[in-house]
Amino acid sequence: MTGQTLVRACTLDDADMEFLARLRGEVFPYRVQSVASQRNVFRTVPERAGFLVLLAERDGVRLGMARAMLDYGTSEPGAAQITVSVLPEQRGRGVGTALLAAAEAHLRAVGGTRARGWCPDTPRSLTWAQRHGYEPGRVMRYSMVDPRTVPPTPPVPAGVRLVAAAEAGPRVVYEIDAATTLDEPGDTVIDMMPYDEWLAMHWHNPDHHPELGTVAYVADVPAAVVLVDADPASGRYHSAYTGVLREFRGRGLAKLAKTDSLHRAAAAGYTAAYTSNDGVNAPMLAVNAWLGYQPTAVERSCRKTL
Numbered sequence: 001m002t003g004q005t006l007v008r009a010c011t012l013d014d015a016d017m018e019f020l021a022r023l024r025g026e027v028f029p030y031r032v033q034s035v036a037s038q039r040n041v042f043r044t045v046p047e048r049a050g051f052l053v054l055l056a057e058r059d060g061v062r063l064g065m066a067r068a069m070l071d072y073g074t075s076e077p078g079a080a081q082i083t084v085s086v087l088p089e090q091r092g093r094g095v096g097t098a099l100l101a102a103a104e105a106h107l108r109a110v111g112g113t114r115a116r117g118w119c120p121d122t123p124r125s126l127t128w129a130q131r132h133g134y135e136p137g138r139v140m141r142y143s144m145v146d147p148r149t150v151p152p153t154p155p156v157p158a159g160v161r162l163v164a165a166a167e168a169g170p171r172v173v174y175e176i177d178a179a180t181t182l183d184e185p186g187d188t189v190i191d192m193m194p195y196d197e198w199l200a201m202h203w204h205n206p207d208h209h210p211e212l213g214t215v216a217y218v219a220d221v222p223a224a225v226v227l228v229d230a231d232p233a234s235g236r237y238h239s240a241y242t243g244v245l246r247e248f249r250g251r252g253l254a255k256l257a258k259t260d261s262l263h264r265a266a267a268a269g270y271t272a273a274y275t276s277n278d279g280v281n282a283p284m285l286a287v288n289a290w291l292g293y294q295p296t297a298v299e300r301s302c303r304k305t306l
């Protein structure tokens, strides 16, 4: 019917996928995610997540999206994620409210009891979220550096060896990721990430560039990892993850591995490196400040009991 907002499931058709990428580029310009990687998410999110993407459209014009799923990486029951984004020129007309209602109904149906989403830290976005019952919580800091400007690699201690993540291979990288992600500050603990799911979602993500990532070995023990998603066409690099095994922290390994990775990115022609860190992740924020990252945006985690 003319003039009415229709909410429907998103398909894998090119037009829907390209709309998602365009919307994401407008709302979150500091993130890196290609159309191909978007498709990979649809194909690889495990069944237990109850993954659903909804699109809102009026008169055949796409206006916004909502994404809802259970937190499949945690053993905490009922934890769920929700995202609602509307094109800037389409806001203030009830599109977001319609999408949010449909996404929350879906989450309740698949067993979600606590929803969490990331919201730009702007009065407009936060007021909107609060009006719909969401409580602002954690702070996520986004920042950027030109890889060509990062300091020289600090002296590599005796017994430490830096290799590309591609050379170390997925199993080694997975083991460090799975062990260290337990300590990453966040609303939920990531304690359920089987290797086959990680391989499909992260290692084989079309945006993942293992030749730009770094693994640091200490006396032949794989101790630290930097993972990188990137878009060679636009010269954008995104730190997908940095982790150091507990027993090797505080020795400069995160700084060393990330510097090494950024130098490789600079040599490969990348000109903008993005990262995001929880506001209480003091060691990672300290490493990034040393590398010269400058703040670009802040998001807040917003939570609601469904």
Ligand SMILES: CC(C)(COP(=O)(O)OP(=O)(O)OC[C@H]1O[C@@H](n2cnc3c(N)ncnc32)[C@H](O)[C@@H]1OP(=O)(O)O)[C@@H](O)C(=O)NCCC(=O)NCCS
Residues within 6 Å of the ligand: 180, 181, 183, 184, 185, 241, 242, 243, 244, 245, 248, 249, 250, 251, 252, 253, 254, 255, 256, 276, 277, 278, 281, 282, 283, 284, 286, 287, 290
């Ligand atoms: C974050 C993490 C990767 C850091 O690894 P690390 O090897 O200890 O880091 P480094 O030793 O290279 O550097 C830590 C820096 O933080 C500083 N630091 C540590 N604690 C700090 C604090 N509470 N406040 C301020 N600075 C702090 C250190 O002084 C050091 O800086 P310096 O070298 O200039 O002195 C590691 O703690 C980790 O794996 N955490 C769990 C996973 C995680 O949160 N990853 C980041 C996701 S964004």
